[in-house]
Amino acid sequence: MNVIALKQKISESEKITINLGLIDLGQIDLLVQEGFYSNRTDLIRTAIRNQLTVHAETVKQTVARKSLVLGMQTYSRAELQTLRDNGQTLHIQVLGLATIALDVSAELACATIASISVLGAFHASAAVKAALADRIH
Structure with a gap:
């Protein structure tokens, strides 16, 4: 039996709804x-x-001033384990897409992620999102 592993497809866009007159x-x-x-x-x-x-110049200046990661940023289990092992925490600040790998447990995320601020989209497992709910701004 052949098993083909499919990568999770990350959408390059998000659907929004607007009301117009x-x-x-x-x-x-x-x-x-x-x-x-x-x-x-x-x-x-x-x-x-x-x-x-x-407004491109304003966006550029604000990204620099707020030290935001611009684009897509993925946080792997290995990265977060290294942070935990070193007694460090992470303040996630992304303009674009922030993703926490699906193999990251809620416990590991809580131990290593101090705050999350995402302008765009934030992807993580339901358990991780629930565990970090009070840290998401």
Whole structure:
């Protein structure tokens, strides 16, 4: 019997829900209908990216000032065990995606993670998230 191990797929995007007024929605639909955008999502993504470009310098300065990790950061069981063995704790500050490996126990996470601040998405097992709930800001 062949067993194929599949890696957990990490989504490069998160689904969000927004509420728009009917006039805004109608204007979006008009632009889509006229061929400026392929669909509503295309317009919304473009608008968000344009605003992020406008504020790029502010984001860059804030990331530096707050010492945030920018992008994707994964914390493995081995890394956390090393921290525990050295009597150290971790303050996670990420702008993007922070992931705690699925093989990290709730006990190990509690022993090594002092605080979590994520602007974006935080992935961890349900047990780890529950154990760290009071440390997530």
